Amino acid sequence: MKTELPGIGKVSSEIFDEIILPQLGRKRPEILMGPRHGVDVGVVDLGQGQVMVTTTDPIFVVPPYGWERSGWFAIHILASDAVTSGIRPNYITMDLNLPLSITREEFEALWGVMHRECDKIGMAVISGHTGRYEGCEYPMIGGATVIGIGPKERYITPDMARTGDVVILTKGAAIEAAGLFAVTFPKRVAERYGETAAREAEEIFWQMSIVEDAFTAVEAGVREDGVTAMHDATECGVWGGLFEVATASGLGMTIDKEKIIVQDAVRNVCDLFGIDPYSSISEGTLILTCRPHKAKEVIRRLGDKGIPASMVGEIVDPRQGMRVFENGMSHELIHPKVDPFWAAFGKAASQGS
Numbered sequence: 001m002k003t004e005l006p007g008i009g010k011v012s013s014e015i016f017d018e019i020i021l022p023q024l025g026r027k028r029p030e031i032l033m034g035p036r037h038g039v040d041v042g043v044v045d046l047g048q049g050q051v052m053v054t055t056t057d058p059i060f061v062v063p064p065y066g067w068e069r070s071g072w073f074a075i076h077i078l079a080s081d082a083v084t085s086g087i088r089p090n091y092i093t094m095d096l097n098l099p100l101s102i103t104r105e106e107f108e109a110l111w112g113v114m115h116r117e118c119d120k121i122g123m124a125v126i127s128g129h130t131g132r133y134e135g136c137e138y139p140m141i142g143g144a145t146v147i148g149i150g151p152k153e154r155y156i157t158p159d160m161a162r163t164g165d166v167v168i169l170t171k172g173a174a175i176e177a178a179g180l181f182a183v184t185f186p187k188r189v190a191e192r193y194g195e196t197a198a199r200e201a202e203e204i205f206w207q208m209s210i211v212e213d214a215f216t217a218v219e220a221g222v223r224e225d226g227v228t229a230m231h232d233a234t235e236c237g238v239w240g241g242l243f244e245v246a247t248a249s250g251l252g253m254t255i256d257k258e259k260i261i262v263q264d265a266v267r268n269v270c271d272l273f274g275i276d277p278y279s280s281i282s283e284g285t286l287i288l289t290c291r292p293h294k295a296k297e298v299i300r301r302l303g304d305k306g307i308p309a310s311m312v313g314e315i316v317d318p319r320q321g322m323r324v325f326e327n328g329m330s331h332e333l334i335h336p337k338v339d340p341f342w343a344a345f346g347k348a349a350s351q352g353s
Contacts, residue, residue, distance in 0.1 A: 008342050010235045013037045013247075013335070033157050038244025040081040040232055043155055051152045055081040059094060059142040061110065065183055069205060071113025076209035077283060078144050079121050083214035084230040084286075085157065086222050087150035092118060094128040094144040097136045121211060156222050158248035161229040165289040167245075167253065167313040168298060170213045172261030173238045174277035175284035177341045178269040179205040185273075185348055193268050201265040208284040216305050217288055217298050226294040233285040236336040238278050241287045242313075243322065243335040249289075252320040255313035255333060263308075275344045279336035289315055 003014040011020075016037045024034060032051065033043035044052045057078050061070045082089040098107065118125060123146065182189055182201035190198035210232055220226045229249065233241030238260060246253040262270075262277050270277040290298050295311055302309040322333035 009339055038248040039158050041085045049152050051155050053085040053087045053148040054145055056145045058140045059144050060139045061141050062139045067109040068113055071110050072117055075114050075117040078146050080210045080232050082146040082148055083211050084232055085155050086218045087148040087155050089123050089146045089148040091126045091147040092123045092144055093126055095142040096130040097142045098132045099136045100132050156229055158229040158231050158245045161249035161289040161315050163315055165228055165315040166292055166295040166311050168288050168309055169312050170286040170307050170309040171207055171284055172263055174266050174270055174280040175282045176208050177280035178266040179208050181269050181273050192272050201269050204265055210286040213286040213307055216301050220294050220297045220301055227288055227290045229289045231287045233282040233287050235281055236339045237280045237282040239336050243333055245287055246322050252316040252318045253322045254316055255324045257324050257326040259310050259312045261310050273344050275340045281339050281341045
């Protein structure tokens with residue numbers, strides 16, 4: 001029986017394996033990492049000790065967040081996948097298919113923020129396309145590719161995780177889910193938890209980036225001398241991201257659920273809107289693996305930058321499988337497949353602000 005496309009969100013690993021993976025155009029020997037489920041980047045050997053790292057994602061813009069938030073988030077979504085390679089992004093190319101409703105003033109405000117954030121990260125816009133068209137609407141208004149070039153010995157991908165590696169998570173679960181709910185429905189959060197708690201929840205929005213997390217982590221070293229793999233916990237959240245790292249590495253994983261950070265503001269928002277924080281979309285949560293002798297240094301470096309992080313588990317022999325431990329019991333780590341955020345967000349939106 002053929003696997004069906006999902007009702008919403010990313011295609012499943014089954015669809016990826018059945019349709020996309022067998023048909024990837026021309027095979028070229030310089031490709032070190034091509035499309036892989038659970039891997040955020042592609043890597044090409046440029047020769048002379050250099051590699052090119054690329055990633056592609058939608059340009060995601062939500063005007064109700066305000067142009068400042070919208071422009072910031074759009075760029076950091078794109079850069080966050082690229083930095084999981086350990087290579088700093090240098091270039092970006094963007095296709096903007098703008099809705100007819102956007103005005104010059106709005107576009108000018110949006111583009112100004114996008115330019116500023118690209119400059120901060122170190123990315124130059126090198127090509128693109130911009131137009132207004134019927135049938136185009138927020139939030140998906142195009143796509144972009146981020147490109148980084150750096151030393152071949154410095155890049156990492158999830159298949160480089162090693163048995164014995166420590167698994168580290170930054171910021172905790174459901175960062176994106178909580179941040180988006182909090183800025184979209186602030187009145188509901190305030191009605192349940194008070195104005196102060198609502199403002200704290202809204203501030204989670206600015207945690208929805210792993211750019212600084214990744215830059216900081218690899219300062220401790222890479223591969224045998226530090227970080228071996230990094231992954232952005234987006235769709236299906238922490239559980240999905242951990243599963244994808246283990247799958248990409250071909251290894252097993254043991255996770256202590258109680259060591260996964262769930263910020264108080266995040267838990268409040270997830271409880272209010274009835275979503276599981278561990279399986280909900282979490283842009284801003286960096287999952288990384290590193291050699292045991294560098295784990296404490298990675299945690300320290302992150303802490304020095306004000307980025308909370310915790311050691312949550314270990315990479316193990318594949319025969320041990322993927323296990324989650326909680327209250328002295330264990331169960332298999334299973335990919336959630338469907339992120340609960342989308343249905344909950346749609347339901348909340350249908351009920352008004």
